[in-house]
Amino acid sequence: MNTTAINWTEKYRPKNFIDIEGQSQAIFLLKDFLKKFGSENKAVIIHGPPGTGKTSLAYAAANENKAELFELNASDLRNREKLREILRPATEQRSLTKENKIILVDEVDGISETDRGGLLELLALVESSSYPLIITANDIWDRKFTALRKKSELIQLKEIDYKTIKNVLVSLLRKEKKFLDNDVLTNISIKARGDLRAAINDLQIASGMKDPSQIIVDERNKEMDIFSALRMIFKGKPTESMLQIFDSVKMPIDEIMLWVEENIPAEYSGVELAKAIDALSKVDIFKRRIYRQQYWRFLVYENALLSYGISSAKKNVKTGFTSYKKPTRILKIWLNNQKNEKKKSIAIKYAQYSHVGEKRAMAEFSLIKPFLKNSGVQKELKLNEEEVEYLNRVEQSA
Ligand SMILES: Nc1ncnc2c1ncn2[C@@H]1O[C@H](COP(=O)(O)OP(=O)(O)OP(=O)(O)O)[C@@H](O)[C@H]1O
Ligand SMILES: [Mg+2]
Structure with missing residues (x-):
């Protein structure tokens, strides 16, 4: 919706x-x-x-x-x-x-x-x-x-201090006849880091959310959430700095791709839609090459197409407010596959190293996991970054 x-x-x-x-x-x-x-x-x-x-x-x-x-x-x-x-x-x-x-x-x-x-x-x-x-x-x-x-x-011009930002937000909410928790307002104001436009955008998003406290992403590190990144890509002009936009989004590039894919139709139609889909399909091609040939250099292209490529599919800057959707269904399937795939690739490496069957390594994964978390072992098995990340992530959700 x-x-x-x-x-x-x-x-x-x-x-x-x-x-x-x-x-x-x-x-x-x-x-x-x-x-x-x-x-x-x-x-x-x-x-x-x-x-x-x-x-x-x-x-x-x-x-x-x-x-x-x-x-x-x-x-x-x-x-x-x-x-x-x-x-x-x-x-x-x-x-x-x-x-x-x-x-x-x-x-x-x-x-x-x-x-x-x-x-x-x-x-x-x-x-x-x-x-x-x-x-x-x-x-x-x-x-x-x-x-x-x-x-x-x-x-x-100076960055606007957070108290001034908060006052603007309070009076704006009053005009809109809406209400938000004081804490949420304070957090939005701090998170904006002097950027009043960002604060007002967050305010608008929060005021439409069931649980507005969700708007508050970690304000201590200058992390851009996926919503802001999508907003910049879909609404704004493609700029050189856009090429680095995903560096500050804490999310694997594949997951970002699903977000972009899910929300393209919310912003683009006609020729723009066709161009965006075209860029997206190129991302897919690079992705396959990366995985098949372990050609990590192609990540650069994947990144560029997803940001600059998608952004330049449009003719003019877009105005208006769009609430972006989380790619729920595909995301779940993807995350599950992803999880199993990582687990499998780790198990295979382990199996080869310790001369046990792959099946057995998979079956006993939970037993060998503590051992695999050792960074020395990870080096020995030549686990790649994503596999290591997977092992750390499992720990968090366990
Ligand atoms: N000092 C301010 N006082 C009141 N509203 C502001 C102020 N700065 C920004 N805003 C709000 O943010 C919106 C964008 O502001 P504006 O376009 O002037 O920013 P800018 O400094 O030109 O940003 P950019 O560098 O991205 O072009 C305004 O429409 C207004 O809603
Ligand atoms: Mg301006």
Whole structure:
């Protein structure tokens, strides 16, 4: 059952400066930049961690100044025609609804190293523009931004502290007429690590759960749960960092694949669905090669296809809220098979080593298990990582 509803982060996107929490210093600096525009820098770079209000600040600035906001992406920057159109002074335009313009280049770190053209155009734009430019970025300390940094004012956003986040969550719940335990709210706020968007997303998920305390995954290590990973892959743009996304999900890659498979139809349809399924079938091919030929290097491809590959199956970024499903049925079968398969492969190695029959090794598995947990023995038997992991896992569930 998938419930697609409006995303709370969109529903509650700040409209004015007063709606932006925990960034008073940045608001002050941005207002100041706009006030003195023309005398100094023409561009401001708002940079900082995700979900802290960078894009929201740009929208609020336009709103408060009754300015039209023009958003430019990398390909717009290389389209001179379009640029000229946008940059035409207001006085030359016949029908003007708004006199002011603010130009937004959102997520400039998305302009890649290979796309120097776009960056050069942006630099030229910063020099020639008669309108203020707001540029946002997560990280601007890359060398490729050196020239841009020199021509721009910098405003750094901080991670939002958890008390501020919690206050936002409380007032948002009140507006939604929903209720959640205080502990759950505290935990979501801490887990977000300064990312208000993540906190609001978790809040929305938790408020729809039977047992909202389930939303709290271990907040001490920066582990991404599978839901966040799916959200990023299905909703967001494919990025280079997406290639490492599963490194922080504590789950074997095969199990991740089942999750992806289960939830593809919740987000994709038509051509996108076909492309995603295609990527998935390639994953399967690599997987078989990996197991058959013990060719572990192929894991990289499997990983990339499952993250970047699935993500790029879509044409546009997706909005809206999707509640992802756990792949219950197949997962159970798979886990069972997996369990037996590991048990079998370990038993075979043991049988060969100690010259007993495989059948007997299987039958006496519970007896030899304590012995197999010894890491020296594991080395001697040349158990692979997954087999060792299996032995440890058995211990936990026993
Ligand atoms: N400082 C804030 N005050 C109020 N709401 C915020 C704030 N920061 C983020 N949010 C919430 O999170 C959503 C996303 O925020 P926004 O798009 O401004 O983040 P961002 O800093 O641009 O993130 P990214 O780096 O991922 O682009 C907003 O719609 C809003 O719901
Ligand atoms: Mg943004």
